Amino acid sequence: MADRYVTKHDKGWAVKAPGAKRASSVHGTQKEAEKAAKKTVGNLGGGEVRIQGRDGRWRDSDTVAPGNDPYPPRDKKH
Secondary structure, eight states: OOOEEEEEETTEEEEEOTTOSSOSEEESSHHHHHHHHHHHHHHTTOEEEEEEOTTSSEEEEEEETTOOOSSOOOSSOO
């Protein structure tokens, strides 16, 4: 799977692969970083995008097709 994490960075918000020390990209807003992460994951064949809040705790995750989410979200925010 081509999972990516959106995490807080000194210069904004970073998109990182799991276990990576360096960011794939850095963005000014969390929304921009989330969009970039979803695009990357989609281009790599699908997977999970996990989003970290300002407090360092995971606040959200989303499966990007063709990922396999056994519990698809019922909300319509994504």
